[in-house]
Amino acid sequence: MEVTRGNFREVLLKLERILPAAEFLAIDGEFTGLHTGQDVNAFDTPSQYYSKLRSGSMDFLLVQFGLCAFSYDKENDKYTHQAYNFYIFPKSPQIRSAPDPRFLCQSSSIEFLASEGFDFNKVFKEGISYLTQPEEQKLREHLEEKHKSCNNTISSSPGNEDSFQPIPIPDEYVSTIEDSCAHIKTFLASSEPEELVLGCCNAFVRKLIFQTVGQRFDSSVVQLESRLTDKRNRVMVVTRAGSVEERKKKQQEKKDKELQDLEDAVGFTSVLRKISESGKLVVGHNMLLDVCHVINQCYFPLPEDYSEFKEMVRCVFPNLLDTKYMSDLPLFKDKISSNALGHLFKTLSEEPFKMCIAKSEEDGHGYSSLDDKYHEAAYDAYITGLCFITMANHLGSLQKPEVNPVLPSSPLINPYMNKLFLLRVQDSPYINLIGEDPVVRRDHVFFVSFPKEWKTYDLTQLFSPFGSVFVAWLSDTSAYVALHHRNQASLVRKTLTQSDTYTVMTYAAHQQIQDGITNC
Amino acid sequence: MEVTRGNFREVLLKLERILPAAEFLAIDGEFTGLHTGQDVNAFDTPSQYYSKLRSGSMDFLLVQFGLCAFSYDKENDKYTHQAYNFYIFPKSPQIRSAPDPRFLCQSSSIEFLASEGFDFNKVFKEGISYLTQPEEQKLREHLEEKHKSCNNTISSSPGNEDSFQPIPIPDEYVSTIEDSCAHIKTFLASSEPEELVLGCCNAFVRKLIFQTVGQRFDSSVVQLESRLTDKRNRVMVVTRAGSVEERKKKQQEKKDKELQDLEDAVGFTSVLRKISESGKLVVGHNMLLDVCHVINQCYFPLPEDYSEFKEMVRCVFPNLLDTKYMSDLPLFKDKISSNALGHLFKTLSEEPFKMCIAKSEEDGHGYSSLDDKYHEAAYDAYITGLCFITMANHLGSLQKPEVNPVLPSSPLINPYMNKLFLLRVQDSPYINLIGEDPVVRRDHVFFVSFPKEWKTYDLTQLFSPFGSVFVAWLSDTSAYVALHHRNQASLVRKTLTQSDTYTVMTYAAHQQIQDGITNC
Ligand SMILES: Nc1nc2c(ncn2[C@@H]2O[C@H](COP(=O)(O)OP(=O)(O)O)[C@@H](O)[C@H]2O)c(=O)[nH]1
Ligand SMILES: Nc1nc2c(ncn2[C@@H]2O[C@H](COP(=O)(O)OP(=O)(O)O)[C@@H](O)[C@H]2O)c(=O)[nH]1
Incomplete structure (x- = not known):
């Protein structure tokens, strides 16, 4: 199911029910690029590898996050799934002090995603916002401060400008300013329409109008604000101020709206929190970059210190499993000639493996394994989940006596957990999240x-x-x-x-x- | 008319006829962002302003270029126009040594364009490529060298690997390699199908197959190449080598294809060259950023030196006119309260001005002024052209006796030419392309x-x-x-x-x- 700004609140509510009931979760991300230039090297140590990702890959954006929740029905020994494709995009500031992020794109990545049918228009128009914790906190404090100081300004001047030193009005603008004041006077004398829009004028003229209206009219009579039109032109809007009650009510509505805007700005970050709180096993395929991006965008800027990074991952994702790492270990490696996701799925669909089936729990909320929608984040998450179940059950089939099913909680899974695969490292070490990294002999x-x-x-x-x-x-x-x-x-x-x-x-x-x- | 990769060649041919016949050209660009942070200041000098644009704005991308050619029919005293919207995107390298550009986006700009209906999917999928002159030259030299050395390799080993020191085959891969060789043998013994695709295997296995095939088979019998599938998986493709003639023919086809790829990569750069060669007056509204981007992407990276920059602009655009600059001068300024493009057009549609009409020359190649498609590059170019004609004719109406029409070649236009407006500079100086920049008193x-x-x-x-x-x-x-x-x-x-x-x-x-x- 596609999740955009329009249906986000609804899906978030639904996740509150779905996540705790799931057996495990699979995730996958799509990015606007991979690396800025200084690429990882086949003989980097895990910590060097991390440093390069942090400085070379985090300027790109995670634009789609796939979440696939797998449930297990014990009675019938059957898996089902529900898949969600979140479109993610940093909202440009509604709230004045919010950041206006810049992000990087890599031509080849963008062209590839577009050619695979990725809908960038949807991301840019309807993408769900997100904030890191420090960003959210800053905005929240800013808003609180503003609301506090607002409580005392009901009776200040209409344009609430600091008007202690008026700007002299240059001759060429006198007639424009006088015209505007005359318009406002006529407007205030009648009861309709609701508001008066003063047309196109430049920023300096707007400032002069604010100033003059502040001098000549009382704030209990007229309210003046500048507003962006649909076409991004700035106009000035005049409204009748109304009674103190009415103004208080208006102000409360404005506050509520600002708080709601803040919630919307937090957006996708809430999904990450819910995943985190669920404590469920989170499965991904070659998931280091996904983990880095989602933490960096929705939790905390990635730390310079490598061990701090490990701690952060443990904190956000207490139970991780990377199917790329799992399939690269002895019990699987010799049976799998390539563990690119598509290849892996194909190999695991043949002997000696037994591909698991996990139907969609609800119409329109999932996939069939025949869909072939690789590079759609939720589909990749779905396929990753199937690969995980199949490999887990294969482990069980090698036991004497056989174990079936092998669920995430099984001790057979333990050795594969909390290790992140390092792509393109020659002697394939990995990041060990729950202990020291492996030491590899590189005498040669x-x-x-x-x-x-x-x-x-x-x-x-x-x-x-x-x-x-x-x-x-x-x-x-x-x-x-x-x-x-x-x-x-x-x-x-x-x-x-x-x-x-x-x-x-x-x-x-x-x-x-x-x-x-x-x-x- | 929309111009993408699909119809680009055709339009380019057409421009060869249209540009020389035009009275003047209007242009406009859309970008993925405006500035990285250190914004211009109201009291920057022109050269400081340029430095900031160069270091803070050029990492964004020009993604749409609007070109509107205006023709004047003397007999009937009527203008007509033809408008082209070029979708532009840096092609990721087909040619191996071509650059894979990274570019920057600014959230607010992207969100704004998307909300205005800008089609990012079209840009990313069908955008026309471009190259600077140094990039083109480098690729051309690289290709020539390659083609020269290629002429001697018809009889080299199949995988043309340097096989002087064979890699020992690790035990776990022996059976895979042997299987592949057996497949190739069977394939060579039959005459169908045309090619044999060896399935999913990793880079190291591919290398080993290349090496082994090189040792065991003759290059006059078998050709081996690695190829990316639609799904971006790498596979190996085996074909029968054929006779020396056949191989030569194949090689020639490959060369021709590579040369055509290079022409496609040059792409939109050819449009800029044709505009430049036409020598026509090029009109834009607030066009400094457009000029900088188009030069930086299609001609030469912007130079650090400010006077070198001016020279470069003169060289690419020998005749420029910025309607924002023109409308800001005394004869117009006091009649125009805001010269944002939409406002300007509205003001010029009323007394004392007389808005010009310029019909579309060909169905589907132009606009009507009622279209209201602001922020579509070619529409903005079209509106800019109309504003220019109207202001020019207004100048004529102020003469005694009146002059009508005032064409770009009129001496009345001269004072407005080759100056670039500096947005948000307080005392509005400008970049003077044909002399010293204005010196403004800033004692206060x-x-x-x-x-x-x-x-x-x-x-x-x-x-x-x-x-x-x-x-x-x-x-x-x-x-x-x-x-x-x-x-x-x-x-x-x-x-x-x-x-x-x-x-x-x-x-x-x-x-x-x-x-x-x-x-x-
Ligand atoms: N001097 C030299 N440098 C090279 C050569 N090949 C690659 N490099 C350098 O190594 C970097 C990485 O190249 P490579 O490993 O082929 O790129 P990959 O596609 O990221 O694996 C390049 O950016 C170059 O700086 C070469 O043949 N000669
Ligand atoms: N100390 C301080 N710095 C400010 C204030 N307002 C703006 N600045 C600084 O000036 C920069 C530009 O601000 P401003 O001119 O308002 O931004 P504009 O929207 O680009 O015109 C900001 O990034 C801040 O560093 C202020 O009230 N106090």
Whole structure:
């Protein structure tokens, strides 16, 4: 089901019932881009990898969030699902002090999403707003302060400008100002229409009108405000002030409206909170970027400190499972030749696996596995959920005696939980959210720096005495070079050192230098 | 008429006839945002203003370019027009070394355009590509080099990998590799189908297959390539290599395709070139940002040096006229209370002006002035053109004897040409493209720095002995303060100096300090 500004409140209410009743949740996100340039490297450590994501990927926007809630019916041993596609977009400020965010797009990502049928018009027009906690708090305080000070201004001047030093009216504007005042006088003398709109004039003239009306009319008689028309032209609107009661009522309505605007601005952030509070297992496929974006947009700006980041993830998502990580482990890896989501689903639909079926719980709220709507966030979440159930049950089928079903609470799932897969890291380590990160042996990896003219060929040539190598570029003058024959490493250390054109050092030495740089 | 990738070639041909026959051209652009944060100030000099645009606005994208060609029929004294709305978007690289641009969006701008009915899906899916001259040149050289070296590889190995140091095949992949080779053997033995697609496998397995096929099969028999599917999964495709003739023909087709891809990538840049070559007067309303974007995206990255920038504009647009600048000059200013485009058009439709009529030359290629499609680039260009004709003819009506019509070539137009309006600059100077910029007296302006807690109120209080002031914020600890009573300036210079909490200096002194900073 598509969720936009129009039906958001309704869906949010519904989630209050659905989330606690779910067996587990699957999520997926779509972004306006992936990275700004300095890409991750095959031999980054988890913490370096995180730093690069934080500085290179968070300026892009999460524009669609897919949530798929899976329920399990014990009696009939059947899963069902409900899928929601949230369209998300930072609202431009209704509230004057709210931020007007800038965000980044990557051409290839945008073009790809558009070609897959992603509806950007819908996101931009009807996207649900969101705020981080600090943003929300700031706006709330600002509003409270404003409402407090407002209580004393019922009887201030109409334009509530600080009119202690009037601006002299230049000759060329005198007739415009006088015309406006005459109009207002006529308007106040009659009882209709409700309001008088003073036409097109520039900001300075508006200021002069405010000032003059403030001097000549009483605020208990006339109210003046500037308003944006549909076409984004600014006009001035005159209304009759009415009695003190009427003005108080109007002011209360305005306050209520502002509070409602604030709730709307919080928007999707409430969904994240509800997911978090539910404590349910949250499943994603290659979910690091999704987790980073959703936290960064709806919770707290990502911290610089890596261990703080881990703590933050644990706090927002106390139970996570990454199906990309799971499918990359021994019991699955040798049966799965590619774990891109589409490939994984296809492989898990064949022997020796048994693809789970999870019907849609309600018409229009879900998918069938034949839909083939890859890259629609909720569909990807749905497929991810099916993959998770199938892999979980496969684990059960390997037990003696067989275990069926294997639910998220099963101890068989434990080893796969709270680890985030690191895409494109060569020896596939992962982020361990509940302990130390894995330490991988990289004795066979060397850091090399060289002239800009070098190509992969030059590096393979340099290392050719030691067999074939894998090159992971760092910049156009440096790279990590990994030996395929690990046992050649000590030979490299002994024979290859420096020259005028290039330098070679061990991976460990280079890491130490880098740590030195980041620590000072 | 809407112009997208689909009908672009056709329209480009048409423009070759239309542009030389036009009396003048009007243009307008739509962008994904306006500025990144450090906004222009009411007392910036033209060159400071330019610097801020260059560093703060060029990361946004021009996504729609409106071009309206006006023709004049002397015999019947009638204008006609033809309007084109170009959808523009940087193509993600088909050519491997082409850039994958990142660009910025500003929420409020995006939301506004979307709410006005701007079709982002169309831009992202069917937008016409563009390249700067350096980008085009780089791609052209790259392609030529590639095609040259290609001529010698007809008989190289199938995967044209450098196979001097084979990677040892890990045990877990042996069966996959052997399976693939067996498939290829069977495929080669038969004559159908045309190609064999080897399914989902990861990058490393693909590399191993390339290597093994290179070792075991002859390139005159089998061709292997990796290809992206519609769903962006990478697969490997095997084809029969065919005779030397056939392979040569295939290679030629591939080259032709690559050259055509390059032409498509140049895309909209050709429109700018044709406009430039036409030498026609180009009219825009508040056109500085349009001019900057179109040059930056389709000609050359904007230079840091301000005079170089002026020269570049002169080179691309030898004859420019900004209707915002024109309407701000004495003969018009006192008759026009706001020169926002919509307001201007409305004012020029009434006495003493006589709004020009310019029918659409061809069905579906133009507008009527009743359309009210503001913020559609070609419509805004059309309205701008009408405003220009009307103001020009008004100039003629003020002559004794009256002149009618006043065409772009009339000497009456000369004083308005090649000046670019600077929006929100207080004493409205402009960029003079054909000479020195105007020097404005700013003796009544003071630079003040103060604690973060200060508000406008504190500044007006500080200056209250000298009458009312206008405050132009620079940052949250500094601002320019302008006196309404200019004759108080010397009194301020004498009496207001420093204190522990704030500093005051003349505008001239502050400019000198700034120049010092930028020059060192
Ligand atoms: N000098 C040199 N630098 C290269 C070469 N290939 C890649 N690089 C550098 O390495 C960076 C990353 O390249 P690569 O790993 O191919 O890109 P990926 O698509 O992100 O994996 C590039 O931006 C270049 O700076 C090369 O052949 N020579
Ligand atoms: N200390 C202080 N700084 C302000 C105040 N108003 C504006 N500023 C600063 O001036 C910048 C520009 O503000 P303003 O001119 O109102 O924004 P505009 O909408 O771009 O014209 C802001 O980003 C603040 O840094 C104020 O009342 N106090």
